[in-house]
Amino acid sequence: MTFLSETRSPVFHKILNREYFVYYALILVIAFFAVVLSETAFLSTPNFMNIIRQTTPITVMAVGMTFALAVGHIDLSVGSVVALSALVCGLLVDVVPWPVAVFAGLSSGLLVGLINGVLTEWLKVSSLLITLGSMGVISGVARVLTNLESIPITNDSFTYIFGSGSFGPVSVMFIWTLLALILGWIFLSKTRFGSHLLAVGGNPTASRALGINVVKVKITAMVIAGGAAAMAGMLYAGRLHGARYSLGEADLLTVIAAVAIGGTSLFGGRASVAGAVVGSWLMGVINNGLILWGFSTNEQIIARGLILIVAVAIGVKEDRR
């Protein structure tokens, strides 16, 4: 294959660039389902708005996870933080003014992120193990918190802003998606802070030698991941008009697959917020397509797992360069 490996023109090289992969994948998957599901409403604006509405919590979590992965960490506790923050907010929303309840819910996620980050640095172990532990602890706490009961949320302002509202045909969820995309992209690509995150993930020793506070940067990344997961909890609670211990339970695999397929390295130093957002849409489209095709949740889980493996296989090739 000398043609491909050696005489590849710059343009051809650019087209094959890893960071565009997720866009091609999204187009291919949409084209595939458009043909297979031509009898259904798959290829329609309401359906796509529906996909975005359902996917937004995943998108927000994926953007947060991108920051954790950028420094070389991973946060397995995001799914459990979704349940915790939604429950905390749900328990408080009728007791205190709703913005205070939101603040408490978000704070619970930021706090979990802080604890994850501090423990990882303090014990000098992989964040994989720390967050595996905190995932267990928090999902337990979420179960105990309401004794497995669901909490209905009837506050209209809250449910409108965090998921149920819309401006004409545009769901408020779409605005949250855009916000996550723009804020995440600006912080990662346009600011000194983002540059330091990627530097720490790319070469921690060099970053330390150049005077970057590596510990602080790594902890901050975990706080962002936790905060984003808590935000996703708000969006679930707002969309579903209630909170439940099982919220976010099945999301971890989806989030990691979305981020990985979007071109973010699972080992730090390379990250794409836009890729994570598009990756989450890809996961959403696949879910939606499989449902319309008549597949069950079980097959969707298989699909997600396969996508993660494919994404990792492509990513690892890139990382070993």
Add this chain to the structure above:
Amino acid sequence: MTAEYHVPDNALEVREVHKSFGGVQALKGVSFSILKGEVVGLLGDNGAGKSTLVRCISGVHPQDKGEILINGQEVDIKSPQDARDQGIETVFQDLAVIPNFDVSKNLFLNREILSSNPILKFFGWLNHKEMSRQSEIALKRLNSRIPSFREEIKNLSGGQRQAVSIARAVNWGADIVIMDEPTAALGVEQAAQVNNLIKLISSQGISVLLISHNIQHVMEVCHRAVVLRHGRAAANVRIEDITPDDLVGLITGAKRAA
């Protein structure tokens, strides 16, 4: 170059520096100095105290006893930041660059130029344009063969990566650059490029403390060699006054300084 007529302009002077780790005395009173624009080779066998001495000067492990003087003034170096503030930059052997960053981002890492807009500046908004402009100037100053400041570091050779590290040190206005085995990881041609770069920055008035095991490189680029043995400066010789064999003898202890 006779001392009677000229008071040497010491860029860096180290006086009786001691350093112990637990019960082990790594440095037992080391003294030497580097002139402005001089390249001094720091040699010695493994465990002679080279790395410890470098860590004292670069602020990683401050000394227990003794003084460090910059331009004749005693300075207190307690952290790498202190060293940097005094104009001392360190170039590490393990290629301290970020592989996924381009040359410009590497040159300005942790010294980013921020937007002049006060609001954007508050959020740490980077001025990529200005950093690119200055990177181009920095690379030109070093006659570097690096194709572009936009090139990602992972696409560069080892020698080019080391050149980026050196350019970063020089770009930050370092008066003294400490290089810890800058050519250890490089091939012959790449090492020659780095050596040429050392000569170039020396000619621009920057002092270099070069830690090296490579006698040939030391003979080629250094003006003087300081040999450490058992935590002491066993010799301090001008390169033109010594043969490579004698230099090896001083390192191994087979020969004693005259």
